[in-house]
Amino acid sequence: MSTRYARHEHHEFLAASAEALADASLQLALVQLGDTLGQRNREAFAALPDADALRQRARAIKDAALANLDEHLETLHSSVERQGGHVYYAGDAADARQIVLDILRMRGAQRVVKSKSMTSEEIHLNAALAAEQIEAVETDFGEYIIQVAGERPSHLVAPAIHLRTPQVAELLSRDAGKSLPADAEELAAYARRRLRAEFARADAGITGANFLVAETGTLVLVSNEGNIRLTTSLPRIHIAIAGIEKVIPRLADVPVFLKVLARAATGQKLSIYTSLVTGPRRPGELDGPEEFHLVLLDNGRSRILAGPLRESLFCIRCGACLNACPIFRNVGGHAYGGVYAGPIGAVLTPLYDGLAANEHLPHASSLCGACQAACPVKIAIPEMLIQLREQLHHEPGKLGFAESLAYRLWSVVMRHPSLYRGATWLATRLGRLLLRSSGGDEPRWLRRLPGGLHGWTASRDFPAPARQRFRDQWSPSEISTRSPSSSKPAEDRTPHEAG
Numbered sequence: 001m002s003t004r005y006a007r008h009e010h011h012e013f014l015a016a017s018a019e020a021l022a023d024a025s026l027q028l029a030l031v032q033l034g035d036t037l038g039q040r041n042r043e044a045f046a047a048l049p050d051a052d053a054l055r056q057r058a059r060a061i062k063d064a065a066l067a068n069l070d071e072h073l074e075t076l077h078s079s080v081e082r083q084g085g086h087v088y089y090a091g092d093a094a095d096a097r098q099i100v101l102d103i104l105r106m107r108g109a110q111r112v113v114k115s116k117s118m119t120s121e122e123i124h125l126n127a128a129l130a131a132e133q134i135e136a137v138e139t140d141f142g143e144y145i146i147q148v149a150g151e152r153p154s155h156l157v158a159p160a161i162h163l164r165t166p167q168v169a170e171l172l173s174r175d176a177g178k179s180l181p182a183d184a185e186e187l188a189a190y191a192r193r194r195l196r197a198e199f200a201r202a203d204a205g206i207t208g209a210n211f212l213v214a215e216t217g218t219l220v221l222v223s224n225e226g227n228i229r230l231t232t233s234l235p236r237i238h239i240a241i242a243g244i245e246k247v248i249p250r251l252a253d254v255p256v257f258l259k260v261l262a263r264a265a266t267g268q269k270l271s272i273y274t275s276l277v278t279g280p281r282r283p284g285e286l287d288g289p290e291e292f293h294l295v296l297l298d299n300g301r302s303r304i305l306a307g308p309l310r311e312s313l314f315c316i317r318c319g320a321c322l323n324a325c326p327i328f329r330n331v332g333g334h335a336y337g338g339v340y341a342g343p344i345g346a347v348l349t350p351l352y353d354g355l356a357a358n359e360h361l362p363h364a365s366s367l368c369g370a371c372q373a374a375c376p377v378k379i380a381i382p383e384m385l386i387q388l389r390e391q392l393h394h395e396p397g398k399l400g401f402a403e404s405l406a407y408r409l410w411s412v413v414m415r416h417p418s419l420y421r422g423a424t425w426l427a428t429r430l431g432r433l434l435l436r437s438s439g440g441d442e443p444r445w446l447r448r449l450p451g452g453l454h455g456w457t458a459s460r461d462f463p464a465p466a467r468q469r470f471r472d473q474w475s476p477s478e479i480s481t482r483s484p485s486s487s488k489p490a491e492d493r494t495p496h497e498a499g
């Protein structure tokens with residue numbers, strides 16, 4: 001892992017984001033994000049008739065599937081076994097790693113090829129495989145780049161989005177032992193040649209799953225590269241690792257998700273490769289693995305399902321909320337510290353990894369709602385972030401003395417009109433004093449706030465309090481002395497006065 005990002009894990013969001021903002025190369029890479037993926041998402045949904053109904057349908061399927069998750073998991077289990085596969089339940093990441101290692105060890109597997117899987121990132125599988133001297137090679141181009149770089153993905157669907165072509169050329173030149181040109185096509189051609197050899201000699205292929213169809217035991221995998229087909233068909237063993245929330249009841253539900261997933265992720269009508277894998281190779285078939293193993297991961301999902309933020313389990317990992325988010329587009333994925341970045345990561349990481357250890361993440365949002373608007377299953381991310389902020393404030397010791405005192409004072413003032421009148425009178429006087437001392441452009445903005453409030457004005461001005469309280473402006477005596485012609489021109493009003 002690059003030392004630059006290795007320092008920032010979980011709770012150091014503020015330091016990591018400040019570093020990301022000062023990283024000129026990262027900023028150049030991120031500029032493309034909103035202009036490409038974000039724009040394509042909006043155009044694709046705008047061109048789709050009944051897009052809203054389709055998104056609502058996808059959401060309803062997820063909601064209903066989670067409401068009867070236990071039944072669907074049982075059906076899935078039977079279906080996979082009926083097709084000749086094996087099913088395992090992993091309570092947490094350690095269980096999942098152990099199951100995978102046991103399968104590989106018992107079959108003497110030494111070399112593994114992997115397709116892109118956030119679930120395998122979540123359980124830190126590569127480190128566990130390396131510790132057991134099992135060689136694992138990522139075969140998605142973006143994942144391969146960051147494996148060579150020793151980093152982790154910075155985006156759900158574009159894991160190396162934080163790197164620009166010259167940086168990729170430098171990394172892959174090191175990997176190749178010779179200089180490669182900074183040309184995307186040439187670099188992809190190098191990776192293709194390099195990875196073909198890995199597919200041919202791998203003992204096992206490890207994938208995630210976009211969806212698991214309960215009624216048929218089918219694994220649905222979508223990608224834009226051919227690597228998943230090779231990972232699931234060339235090695236003699238196929239292991240899939242998926243969160244339990246990936247289950248959907250019927251095969252007939254799949255097209256609904258394929259339509260919204262591709263549009264939300266990349267703006268395509270359909271991803272280039274959609275693979276439906278149902279069990280291992282059957283007698284008489286030429287392709288496919290001899291064994292198929294499905295590892296179903298809980299790792300906190302049952303707990304989340306029973307709580308107020310269960311909607312976070314609707315996520316189909318399309319990355320659209322990341323592309324739409326003004327925070328993500330400025331700081332990138334590594335600043336978030338966890339495996340999942342962006343708005344949904346700001347919800348998932350505290351849920352999986354603990355709220356106290358990730359206290360800044362629910363605040364890493366302007367609550368503008370762009371994430372929810374972009375989400376193909378309409379997850380109410382802003383509301384969930386507010387709920388997490390509220391939970392955080394109930395955690396012992398998380399609300400500082402000054403903040404706690406401020407809220408208590410606010411509560412008293414709001415309940416007593418005479419105190420409220422006094423406080424607003426005082427605010428107008430203090431505002432005038434601050435305006436004089438801050439060097440702001442009279443009468444609209446404060447350039448600097450004093451003491452502990454200075455953070456507000458570190459990178460922007462603060463609207464000055466009105467020179468006159470609202471109740472004074474609208475008192476009968478004040479109104480009677482005003483004529484329409486004596487009203488102040490709009491440019492003389494403070495932002496509050498201008499409404």
Ligand code: SF4
Pocket residue numbers: 156264314315316317318319320321322344371374375376377378379
């Ligand atoms: S929260 Fe919605 S937009 Fe974000 S990754 Fe999940 S499904 Fe996509």
